[in-house]
Amino acid sequence: xxxxxxxxxxxxxxxxxxxxxxxxxxxxxxxxxxxxxxxxxxxxxxxxxxxxxxxxxxxxxxxxxxxxxxxxxxxxxxxxxxxxxxxxxxxxxxxxxxxxxxxxxxxxxxxxxxxxxxxxxxxxxxxxxxxxxxxxxxxxxxxxxxxxxxxxxxxxxxxxxxxxxxxxxxxxxxxxxxxxxxxxxxxxxxxxxxxxxxxxxxxxxxxxxxxxxxxxxxxxx
Amino acid sequence: xxxxxxxxxxxxxxxxxxxxxxxxxxxxxxxxxxxxxxxxxxxxxxxxxxxxxxxxxxxxxxxxxxxxxxxxxxxxxxxxxxxxxxxxxxxxxxxxxxxxxxxxxxxxxxxxxxxxxxxxxxxxxxxxxxxxxxxxxxxxxxxxxxxxxxxxxxxxxxxxxxxxxxxxxxxxxxxxxxxxxxxxxxxxxxxxxxxxxxxxxxxxxxxxxxxxxxxxxxxxx
Numbered sequence: 001x002x003x004x005x006x007x008x009x010x011x012x013x014x015x016x017x018x019x020x021x022x023x024x025x026x027x028x029x030x031x032x033x034x035x036x037x038x039x040x041x042x043x044x045x046x047x048x049x050x051x052x053x054x055x056x057x058x059x060x061x062x063x064x065x066x067x068x069x070x071x072x073x074x075x076x077x078x079x080x081x082x083x084x085x086x087x088x089x090x091x092x093x094x095x096x097x098x099x100x101x102x103x104x105x106x107x108x109x110x111x112x113x114x115x116x117x118x119x120x121x122x123x124x125x126x127x128x129x130x131x132x133x134x135x136x137x138x139x140x141x142x143x144x145x146x147x148x149x150x151x152x153x154x155x156x157x158x159x160x161x162x163x164x165x166x167x168x169x170x171x172x173x174x175x176x177x178x179x180x181x182x183x184x185x186x187x188x189x190x191x192x193x194x195x196x197x198x199x200x201x202x203x204x205x206x207x208x209x210x211x212x213x214x215x216x217x218x219x220x221x
Numbered sequence: 222x223x224x225x226x227x228x229x230x231x232x233x234x235x236x237x238x239x240x241x242x243x244x245x246x247x248x249x250x251x252x253x254x255x256x257x258x259x260x261x262x263x264x265x266x267x268x269x270x271x272x273x274x275x276x277x278x279x280x281x282x283x284x285x286x287x288x289x290x291x292x293x294x295x296x297x298x299x300x301x302x303x304x305x306x307x308x309x310x311x312x313x314x315x316x317x318x319x320x321x322x323x324x325x326x327x328x329x330x331x332x333x334x335x336x337x338x339x340x341x342x343x344x345x346x347x348x349x350x351x352x353x354x355x356x357x358x359x360x361x362x363x364x365x366x367x368x369x370x371x372x373x374x375x376x377x378x379x380x381x382x383x384x385x386x387x388x389x390x391x392x393x394x395x396x397x398x399x400x401x402x403x404x405x406x407x408x409x410x411x412x413x414x415x416x417x418x419x420x421x422x423x424x425x426x427x428x429x430x431x432x433x434x435x436x437x438x439x440x441x442x
Contacts, residue, residue, distance in 0.1 A: 048424065050272075051399055054271060054372050054373050054403070055372055055374065055402070057406060057424075067423035067424070070423045152276070181272060182275070182276055185276045185278060199292055199295040201292065202269070203272060203273070
């Protein structure tokens with residue numbers, strides 16, 4: 001392990017946790033639509049927090065996620081209700097970890113481990129609790145504390161301020177292209193967890209490392 | 222026509238011009254991939270200018286569009302070249318108008334008509350020239366003049382400053398949900414040209430009017 005790394009900072013949704021796994025709960029409520037809903041929900045969620053950041057209209061990730069769900073269901077032509085939406089929002093607190101996430105966090109216990117998410121604490125804290133990884137982490141930082149969504153530089157500045165290390169002493173992990181680009185843009189070292197084998201974003205901000213999953217962190221010297 | 226409207230401001234890509242029509246040129250170069258490339262190209266183009274705005278890393282729409290094309294081709298697993306990319310970028314200057322666009326602009330000739338685009342002038346001006354609508358417009362305003370992409374409020378402020386009217390005297394037309402939301406957020410009156418019959422964005426910024434195509438502007442009182 002590179003000794004110059006003083007803190008490992010992990011994105012949450014899509015990186016430690018599988019957001020698309022929620023297709024199963026969507027499928028139960030809307031048979032035949034689980035895949036489409038889960039994909040559209042995530043796409044719209046990302047679009048909405050970016051839009052709100054661009055427009056200077058911050059709302060919490062909870063509200064953004066719920067709005068994105070409403071849009072996704074309407075776009076699929078499905079009749080919904082407050083109860084159904086609540087049921088699916090509750091499922092978001094029970095997202096599964098990726099297969100290797102917990103073991104990797106355990107292996108890195110002698111390091112400073114932090115999660116940093118666009119998720120507000122009302123979603124983030126129960127998720128981490130439910131997954132049984134709270135005691136494996138030093139800290140869970142949410143952009144909601146400063147109300148600036150990643151990939152705005154102000155968001156990464158905020159987590160840096162919480163850590164008391166230099167920006168180049170942070171290794172930032174995310175599976176999301178927009179997040180790994182934003183972190184690199186800010187000056188973190190970055191490890192892109194490229195779960196889908198996607199191309200590198202064409203933004204002139206290539207990640208320092210690319211791993212297929214989080215296990216790559218353990219093999220890295 | 223509502224007499225309190227002093228200027229009609231049109232978005233360009235997706236609103237007056239059909240960006241997805243470029244699938245035909247994509248299909249010629251990469252048979253069987255035209256649809257996928259044209260969709261991915263547009264999606265990534267929008268994502269990239271939003272990302273750059275969020276990160277404070279402005280690049281011209283030309284560069285953004287070319288980067289998005291590179292990504293789209295790579296994501297489709299296609300071998301490309303500078304020549305092929307140039308050929309498709311050149312095709313972007315020849316996008317077709319939607320069927321009704323020209324006739325509607327002609328019918329509104331007694332009004333102040335402006336286009337306002339994220340497109341840089343190197344793309345916007347030839348496009349307007351090639352389509353033969355230059356003489357139908359009072360002005361073509363590009364965000365490149367201020368280097369702030371829509372939907373940032375600064376972009377809409379810029380076009381407002383060019384027009385010499387009050388913000389609520391502007392009717393802004395766009396087919397793009399992110400654009401019509403951004404314009405409403407800034408304080409323009411908005412007419413969403415909802416060509417695809419999509420749901421209204423769940424951003425609390427519903428458009429003032431919704432038309433199926435630009436003809437709706439003519440029927441509106």
